[in-house]
Amino acid sequence: MSKIDAVSRELMLDSLKHYAKTKIPFEFIREHDAKNEFPAELIKDMYRSDVLGVNLLLIPEEYGGLGGTTTDIYRICEALARVDLGIATSVFATFLGSDPLSVGGTPEQKAYWFNRMAKESLMVAYGATEADAGSDLVSLRTRAEHVIENGQIKGYKITGSKMWISSGAVADLYTVLALAPGGPSWFLVEKGTPGFTQDKHEDKHGIRLSNTAGLSFDEVYVPAANLIGGVEGKGLLQAQAVFGYTRLMVAAFGLGAGEEAIETAIDYANHRIQAGGPLSEKQGYMLKLITPHYIKFEAARAFIDETAKKLDVNNHGQATEGSIGKYYATEAGNKAAEDAIQALGGFGYTKEFAVEKIKRDVKITCIYEGTNEVxxxxxxxxxxxxxxxxxxxxxxxxxxxxxxxxxxxxxxxxxxxxxxxxxxxxxxxxxxxxxxxxxxxxxxxxxxxxxxxxxxxxxxxxxxxxxxxxxxxxxxxxxxxxxxxxxxxxxxxxxxxxxxxxxxxxxxxxxxxxxxxxxxxxxxxxxxxxxxxxxxxxxxxxxxxx
Known part of the structure; x- marks a missing residue:
């Protein structure tokens, strides 16, 4: 269990809000969004332990981290989504990329890699999705072939490709799912390894402050020590073990982005005078465009928190609950952002107001980490x-x-x-x-x-x-x-x-x-x-x- 109590958690959230207010103004976000530009220096700054050390939440205390629980991390994810979903996705990429190691790594692997993540502020990416597989990890085509020396498996040569990888072109370390002779397995691959290349940054509809790129592997050699867990064939089980947790984090994204959109609309409605009074006093306006969303947000919050508390006791499982949280909260957040644009009228349709961007961003929460149809x-x-x-x-x-x-x-x-x-x-x-x-x-x-x-x-x-x-x-x-x-x-x-x-x-x-x-x-x-x-x-x- 984490040593972060509710008071400490609120202090962390306050620090994040203060940092965002001073370092990430809307003009900064809008400029990078227009350029489709990943703010690399900002993310590195957020990872620094003397600034925010936001990445330390996922690292166990014994390896220099904070050992955050699911409750700690979903609260941070919600707060990050309120700042910018592209930035939130960039941070979450490291959380997600570390999961195979957290779930399946040997003690020696955890000690080595988590210590490096903490000391070097490594950005990590999760390399699972493929062009012909999507969310179907069973249809894996990337291969990992044995490299034999003196009758022993010395290492693996990985060949294949991945797509839609968050932080794909900017990460320092990658956890890559490949089909080994013994079955689907996770491997650790460092940036710069010969034969490993990153494709161009995708020009996306939303979350344009996050980097999304494909990965290519041409007989990329990794030593046997980089096989997560040291045993082949456990990759799908390791991935499925954290679906409840990872999808709950996306649920928190939907909640945070939706809240930010609706609160922008409420602020506008409190100041917009029409027919002798503010829009916020018009029943039709509120009951159609504002109030139902906040009711859904509080329902989602109760479910997310309940599921997080179960995961705090056992980090694995809750796959159905994670899927419920993701489905409900992201559908709610997406619809809320759409109605926030309507609530602001013509202003909502311009890039001057954040709701237009939130709507473009939040749609991805209904797609990544498993589509809402999945x-x-x-x-x-x-x-x-x-x-x-x-x-x-x-x-x-x-x-x-x-x-x-x-x-x-x-x-x-x-x-x-x-x-x-x-x-x-x-x-x-x-x-x-x-x-x-x-x-x-x-x-x-x-x-x-x-x-x-x-x-x-x-x-x-x-x-x-x-x-x-x-x-x-x-x-x-x-x-x-x-x-x-x-x-x-x-x-x-x-x-x-x-x-x-x-x-x-x-x-x-x-x-x-x-x-x-x-x-x-x-x-x-x-x-x-x-x-x-x-x-x-x-x-x-x-x-x-x-």
Whole structure:
């Protein structure tokens, strides 16, 4: 466990915010964005231990680092995304590139490479994606052939190519996934190794302050000591072990970028006078373009934090939860940035205001570290297995938990999301009985409904138990109002769209299905959503006028 407590974590975040305010003004960001230019000196400065030492979070204490937990790192990722997602991606590239070593490295490898990372402020890149494979690591084509000397494996010659590699042309060290004779394996390759070249920096739609480039390997020799873990064939397991963690960091990116966009819009709305008053006092403006996003942000924050705390105990696993967090938070952040442009009108469409750039940047969070379609499929597969193993009890059991929370705290809407969870269990069972998951589209949509349901449950769990998550700006009463709105709208969405899915591909009786999904009960609980949303709008105006 990390020695970084909540107070120390806030001090680190304050230091980052101060650094960004003084060293990374919007003019700097806009200039580098226009030039499609990676700010190398800035990133190196951020890595210096006497400045920020942001890279030290990922390095264990015994090797000169801070040994940050998942909670520490997601909070930093969220804060970095609020500064600039290109810069955030550049820092995250080192976090991601170090993961194979962290998960699979031998003690000797960790000691040598982590000490070098800490002392030399090495930038690291993660070399997995290939042109014909994308997120499908099984379709690996880069090869690592044995180099034999005196009957022993002396090293490997790596041949192949990678693409879309963050920090691909600027990193000092690369973790590269290649197919060895014993199976997919990770190798450490240093920049400048003969036969190893980096392609041109991509001219991207967004995150233009991050470097993205392909990698080429032409019989690149690495010694056997650079095989991570010292045993071939463990590469896919090592990659999969950290999917929960890495995808949760991208979720934090979606959350941070979305917050920055909406808060820019709120600030504008507080000062933009129209029809005798500020836009922030117009109900239609707030409930269409602003307030629903912050409700989703707080729901996402509760889920991300809950999952991070589980990963703090065990750094591996939580793959389905990581996928849920990434899917929900990045979809929320992307839509928030789009609506922030609309909220600023013509100003939002110009490069003078940050929301235009945030929208270009945040879209990548729905694509990298696994597209959100891959997330939907991953979520569906993980929870479909739970549904089958439990014989349909999985979501009914969570519904029972929500009912218990409602009995303790009836002000958070936990009873309504309990109905939604039971509706989800019914939809999944109908899909099983009618074999509807043969339709890929249905599995995608089930993944979406599952993500929404589990995030809403996590929100009710946190607020129902009186927990205010770090980084939250709201008081308990406002959070209860947010939680009620989220629970009611999520339950309605599950019951209505879930029934639609079943009816669109199956043979169920519509009236019986709507009854089984508790649709009428859920509808009856929609009372008060606009009143609660107005309360949230009022609190947003108050907070961001200060």
């Amino acid at each position: 997330m939907e499929m991953t979520i569906y597969r993980g929870r479909w297995q739970e549904h089958l193993k439990s014989r349909g009890a999985y979501y009914n059991n969570i519904a029972d938990e929500m009912d218990a929370i409602h009995a303790k705290n009836p002000e958070v809407g936990a009873n309504v999301i309990a109905l939604g969870l039971r509706a989800l269990a019914t939809v999944l069972e109908e899909c099983r009985l009618q074999r509807l998951t043969r339709h890929q589209y249905i599995t995608f949509k089930l993944g979406e409904l599952i993500a929404n349901a589990e995030v809403a449950a996590a929100f009710c769990r946190a607020i129902g138990n009186g927990k205010i998550v770090e980084g939250c700006k709201f008081d308990a009463e406002t959070l209860k109002a947010m939680c009620r709105v989220n629970a009611k709208e999520t339950a309605y969405d599950i019951a209505s769209r879930g029934a639609k899915l079943v009816l669109s591909a199956g043979t169920a009786d519509a009236a019986a299905l709507l009854n089984a999904t508790h649709f009428v009960q859920i509808e009856a609980n929609m009372h008060g959503c606009i009143e609660d949303s107005d309360k949230v709008s009022a609190k947003l105006r108050e907070i961001f006028r200060k």
